[in-house]
Amino acid sequence: MQAKPPHSLPVLDIQHATVYRGDTCVFADFSFLLQAGEHAAIVGPNGAGKSTLLKLLSGEVHPLALDETRLCLFGQERWSVWDVRKHLGLVSHDLQRDYLICAEGLQVVLSGFYASNDTYDHQTFTQAQIARAYEVMRELRIDSLAGRMFGHLSTGEQRRFLLGRALVHDPSVLVLDEPTSGLDIKACFQYLDLLRTQIHKGKSVLLVTHHLHEIPPEIERVVLIKSGTIFADGPKTELLTEENLGRLFDQPLTLIQANGWYQALPV
Numbered sequence: 322m323q324a325k326p327p328h329s330l331p332v333l334d335i336q337h338a339t340v341y342r343g344d345t346c347v348f349a350d351f352s353f354l355l356q357a358g359e360h361a362a363i364v365g366p367n368g369a370g371k372s373t374l375l376k377l378l379s380g381e382v383h384p385l386a387l388d389e390t391r392l393c394l395f396g397q398e399r400w401s402v403w404d405v406r407k408h409l410g411l412v413s414h415d416l417q418r419d420y421l422i423c424a425e426g427l428q429v430v431l432s433g434f435y436a437s438n439d440t441y442d443h444q445t446f447t448q449a450q451i452a453r454a455y456e457v458m459r460e461l462r463i464d465s466l467a468g469r470m471f472g473h474l475s476t477g478e479q480r481r482f483l484l485g486r487a488l489v490h491d492p493s494v495l496v497l498d499e500p501t502s503g504l505d506i507k508a509c510f511q512y513l514d515l516l517r518t519q520i521h522k523g524k525s526v527l528l529v530t531h532h533l534h535e536i537p538p539e540i541e542r543v544v545l546i547k548s549g550t551i552f553a554d555g556p557k558t559e560l561l562t563e564e565n566l567g568r569l570f571d572q573p574l575t576l577i578q579a580n581g582w583y584q585a586l587p588v
């Protein structure tokens with residue numbers, strides 16, 4: 322039987338996962354499926370388990386080894402860190418914190434090839450890899466900043482470099498953790514514009530957030546999670562209601578919508 326190409330297999334298939342962080346059971350019997358080519362926004366309040374889900378994908382945390390538990394990436398139950406890096410472009414806030422402030426922009430993007438927090442003497446880069454890094458920086462409009470130190474860049478510019486780091490492998494899926502938090506309106510809109518370009522180029526996007534305004538119109542599926550449990554999963558147009566979001570965040574709110582974008586306001 323011919324093996325299916327990775328792009329036609331489900332990106333992510335989690336079945337019956339129970340996950341602990343320290344003594345806290347974050348997920349009990351958690352299941353989630355993301356098909357190839359699909360986009361989804363996982364929306365939940367602080368402490369819902371969003372970061373834990375991302376760490377499950379990056380291999381930083383593991384589910385309990387129960388008979389009924391399955392965790393497949395691109396159809397594979399066992400994957401190497403290398404496979405994850407190549408197929409999943411992970412952009413998380415931890416990176417922004419951990420990054421060496423003296424790394425130059427180009428090094429930040431190149432470090433994606435090694436999933437490290439800087440480039441080091443023992444790492445070598447081919448001309449093709451360097452050319453790819455410049456291609457990504459041009460696409461993200463940060464090529465003129467290639468020689469600037471990461472610590473001397475604005476938060477918006479830093480975010481774009483971290484997106485570049487994730488894109489350098491040309492992964493089929495981008496996984497983003499609250500990508501625009503901390504950005505001003507212009508930087509936020511610029512970032513979302515770049516993200517939408519990636520979606521239009523065919524990348525799947527899994528966005529984890531508690532900010533409704535950063536869910537681009539192209540992401541049509543939302544998964545509402547609270548206390549490690551999915552309480553709704555389906556079309557954004559049906560699930561993003563004042564009632565559902567009020568229950569999700571334990572906070573009455575007014576929901577506004579324009580051109581496929583959403584925003585929550587106080588009542």
Ligand SMILES: Nc1ncnc2c1ncn2[C@@H]1O[C@H](COP(=O)(O)OP(=O)(O)OP(=O)(O)O)[C@@H](O)[C@H]1O
Nearest residue numbers: 342343344345347366367368369370371372373374
């Ligand atoms: N290292 C840890 N040890 C013990 N408990 C943890 C640890 N990390 C997270 N938790 C707990 O796990 C639960 C889920 O945390 P997680 O960080 O995944 O939530 P989150 O949805 O990402 O929250 P936020 O939006 O605030 O980032 C929380 O109750 C949190 O206190």
